[in-house]
Amino acid sequence: MKFAFLCRQRPSSSKLRIAIVGAGPAGLTAVGFLVCRGHEIDVYEKLPIPGGMMTFAIPRYRIPLDSVMEGVEELRDKFGVKLNLSTKVMCGERHDEGDELAVNSVDLLKLVEGYDTVLISTGTWRSRKLGIPGDDSKNVVSALEFLLDIHVEELGLRPSHLGSFKKVVVIGGGLSAIDAAEESILKGAGEVYLVYRRTIKEAPAGEYEIRRLSRLGVNWIELAAPKSIIVENGVARGVVFQRMKLGEPDESGRPRPVPIPGSEFEIDADVVVAAIGEVPTPPISSECGGIGKYVGKDGKIAVDRNFRIPGTNIFAAGDVVTGPSKIGQAVSQGLRAAKELDRFLSIKTLVAR
Amino acid sequence: MPDPGVLMRVIDYSKCMGCGTCEAVCGFIHELGPFIRLYELGGGVARPISCFHCSRAPCVEACPTGAMRRDSSGAVYVELSRCIGCMACLYACPFGIPDYGEAVKASVKCDLCRSLRGDGLVPACVAMCPSRAILVGMPKAVGDEVKRRALARIVQLGEFK
Numbered sequence: 398m399k400f401a402f403l404c405r406q407r408p409s410s411s412k413l414r415i416a417i418v419g420a421g422p423a424g425l426t427a428v429g430f431l432v433c434r435g436h437e438i439d440v441y442e443k444l445p446i447p448g449g450m451m452t453f454a455i456p457r458y459r460i461p462l463d464s465v466m467e468g469v470e471e472l473r474d475k476f477g478v479k480l481n482l483s484t485k486v487m488c489g490e491r492h493d494e495g496d497e498l499a500v501n502s503v504d505l506l507k508l509v510e511g512y513d514t515v516l517i518s519t520g521t522w523r524s525r526k527l528g529i530p531g532d533d534s535k536n537v538v539s540a541l542e543f544l545l546d547i548h549v550e551e552l553g554l555r556p557s558h559l560g561s562f563k564k565v566v567v568i569g570g571g572l573s574a575i576d577a578a579e580e581s582i583l584k585g586a587g588e589v590y591l592v593y594r595r596t597i598k599e600a601p602a603g604e605y606e607i608r609r610l611s612r613l614g615v616n617w618i619e620l621a622a623p624k625s626i627i628v629e630n631g632v633a634r635g636v637v638f639q640r641m642k643l644g645e646p647d648e649s650g651r652p653r654p655v656p657i658p659g660s661e662f663e664i665d666a667d668v669v670v671a672a673i674g675e676v677p678t679p680p681i682s683s684e685c686g687g688i689g690k691y692v693g694k695d696g697k698i699a700v701d702r703n704f705r706i707p708g709t710n711i712f713a714a715g716d717v718v719t720g721p722s723k724i725g726q727a728v729s730q731g732l733r734a735a736k737e738l739d740r741f742l743s744i745k746t747l748v749a750r
Numbered sequence: 751m752p753d754p755g756v757l758m759r760v761i762d763y764s765k766c767m768g769c770g771t772c773e774a775v776c777g778f779i780h781e782l783g784p785f786i787r788l789y790e791l792g793g794g795v796a797r798p799i800s801c802f803h804c805s806r807a808p809c810v811e812a813c814p815t816g817a818m819r820r821d822s823s824g825a826v827y828v829e830l831s832r833c834i835g836c837m838a839c840l841y842a843c844p845f846g847i848p849d850y851g852e853a854v855k856a857s858v859k860c861d862l863c864r865s866l867r868g869d870g871l872v873p874a875c876v877a878m879c880p881s882r883a884i885l886v887g888m889p890k891a892v893g894d895e896v897k898r899r900a901l902a903r904i905v906q907l908g909e910f911k
Contacts, residue, residue, distance in 0.1 A: 402775065402877035405870055422771075422880075451880060459767045460880045603794015724880055725770025725788075732778045 398468040400429030407476050411435040413742050416512040418486045418505070418680055421449020422724045423715025424518035425469065426731035427738070432476040434739050440478060441508070443485040443499040445554060449520055451724065453495065454544040456576050456583075457551070486519075489682025489689070493522040494541050498554070505680045509711060513745070514738055517698060517713040518731060521675035521721050527568065531626025532671070534633040540573035540672035547580055562667040564588040566636050568623055569672030570600030575607070577670045578615045589615045590664055594622040594641050594654040622654060624661060626669060635665040677717045695720070704734035705741065712738045756805065756824025757862060758889045759876070760896055761798060764903065765883035768796045772875035772884060776800075776860075779874055782851045785860035786875050800875070801826060801847045801860040812842035818857070827861035830854055862886065 413436050417424045420442035428438050446452050448465040472478040481503075485496060488505035508515050524539030526532060536559070538546070543559070550557040565581040567574050570593035581589045596619045597604050611617050621638040628634065640660035643652035677696035683689045691699045691706045697720060698706065698713040705712050714734030715727040770788055777784035786800035803826050810818045810826060817832035818839050828839075828848075833856035839848040840857070851858035863873040871877070876886045885892045 398771075398880055399872070399877035402871060402874050403779070403866070426878075461882065464880055464882050601794075605793035605795045608793075723769045725772075725774040728771045728878065729774035729778065732775070 398425070398464055400425045400468045400472055401432050401476055402429060404433035407432060408435040410437060411742070411746075413437065413513045413746070414439070414511075415738070415742075416441060416508040416515045418508070418515060418517045419443075419449065419519035419715070419717070420447035420469075420480070421518060421520050421715060422451060422727040423520075423717075423731035423734075424449070424516065425472070426728045427516055427518065427714060427735035428472055428478055429468070430732055430735035431739060432472065432478060436739070436742070438472075438476075438478045439481060439512070441481045441484050441486045441503060443483065444495055445483045445498055446552060447480060447482065452552075453548045454541060454573075454576070456544075456580055457548075459576075462552075486680045487682070488680060488685035490684065491678070491682050493678045494524060494539065495522055495545055498549070505685070509709070512710075513742060514710045514712060516734060516738060517680060517711060517717060518715040518727075518734075519678050519680055520716045520727075521696075522678040523676045523696070524671065525674045525676065527623055527626075527671045527673065529623055529625050531628040531633060534626055534628050534631060534669075536633045536667060537626055537669040537671065539675075540567070540569065540577045540670055541675055543577050543668070543670045544573070544580060547584065559668060562586055564666045565668045565670060566590045566592060566664050566666040567670040567672055568592050568636070569670075569674075570595065570602055570607075571672060571674065572602050572606070573675070574670075574672035575602045575610060577672050578610055579613065581668075581670075582610075582613050582615060590618060590666075591615050592618045592621050592623070592636075592638060592664070594620065595643065595651060596620060599651045618664075620654065621662075622656065627663065633666065633669050635663050636669055637661055637663050675721050677720060679713070679717050703737040703741070704730075705737065710741075712741075756889070757803065757886060758824075758892050759800075759803065759862060759873070759884065759886040760892050761800075762883045762885060762896065762899060763797060764899065765881045766797055766879075767881055767883075768798075769880060770796070770798075771878050771880055772798050772800075775874040775878045779863070779866075782853060782858045785849075785858070798875075799845065799847075802845060803860075803862065808842035808844065809839035809848060812838045814838060818848075821861070821864060823862070823867065825862040825864065825867075826859070827864060828857050828859060830856050830858075833857050 417440045447469045484501040485499035486503045565586045567578045578591045620641045624637045624639045626633045640657045641654035644655040647653040679698045714730040772786045773784045788796040788798045817829045835855045848857045848859045876884045
């Protein structure tokens, strides 16, 4: 990915300094635009390698690592972008998935003071929990934790925490569920179940992807929801599911799954993967002074139409603003936010003159 | 096949995952675009399509005013000042590529990022595709890469170091 696709070389410096928080598709695309406008960019990324979900969650057969790396290396070597890796930026306290790989921490408010502008593009690094008995067992993980663990080992950063597994139960019907199930097969799991509470027609991943996985040997079970985790000595040994039927449409417009009493059944597992959605992880907690109020209950940063937190020099873009999306939308957000940020800086410098 | 010496772009659908990055970057840099767009094919699958820049382009032949033309690199583009918006090009195109641009009352389409290429850069969709699914170059080079990829799918070497 040639993030700096709009220019061949760095124009003369604007002497304006921008901090980008989060080096995923939105952040890196914004960097690519902003270096072509001559700005000085420092990137802060909590993980030891840039790329965000493209490097640490999305399977390699979808995105080759060197596709992302060649673009990042060009930003660093040709455009003078400084990468501060393994560095978590935060205002207030909160632990997100992948934070254990960060070794440095930086206060967001320090960046806000030290740079002309800050762009937040920290994505969705927290997963919804099943909220059923036993879901705190150590081999019950989110899709993000599961995919991160596989990638971290493959990248040679540390050994897998999950070890080897033979039976995997993945709960969910989105693309994270698909990726977790497919990676399980590739890792040599003999039995993989993909269990969804509605039917294949409602599954967000779409019928095509689910049928493709079925052909790879994944057992697709629809109309079943987890009720509890079967735990022995703190380790999950399986999942109790309950059959569902489709009811009246809920607030999402899809038919609501309604439990069928007495229909419980069990599936054995050495790993249970909860793939039921990720939520935005802004570097701002509710304790963070005046800007805390711009983070919604859903974790999304509320920006104005120019991607700015009103009255500040802070911009935000990507999944941390929209919630989980595809790379295309994150890229679009990154570009549009970068353009607005650049415009904001030009106005600021004109006024200062 | 285009003449040797003219650009050819190929979308490798065996690599494309339908993420929409091509459409996003195209729409960002072209006010009248995007000129590469994803369409739903059912079952949750969406894939992009754009101009093939045919070497014997029916749109160029059908255009009554000479607005649909080819640049020196072989990219088919619309000279807006000559276009009357009749959309004969759309009727002629076997892939339905030309769009009617409301704002300019003319046919609009992909020009393989003429202005970026003028600066020695590659078309934005090619530059930014995360899966390297969009190839552009001389026909021989693009054809060789497509064949290399097909071969890699047939002869799976697996992991070796």
